[in-house]
Amino acid sequence: MSALARTPRQIGNIVRRNRKALGLNQTQLGEKSGLRQETISLIETGNPAAKMKTILAVLAALDLEFRIGSRTKGSAKDIEDIF
DSSP states (O other): OOOOOOSHHHHHHHHHHHHHHTTOOHHHHHHHHTOOHHHHHHHHTTOTTOOHHHHHHHHHHTTOOOOOOOOOSSOHHHHHHHO
């Protein structure tokens, strides 16, 4: 699966979608990533204060990875419409 995110909210949507696809609730993902359920909730709602280290732990628990690429010409709103 490949997904594009440009905002904390979009990252949260990706995390939520993948967590649900794996049949996990927030508590289970928290246990798998070494975080509290409350932290998973904050990430999924797009809290911009989430630390990169925390997001990477959640992505690893979901068997996802973080990649950086050149920005496409579409606006963030165009990307949101995909989700």
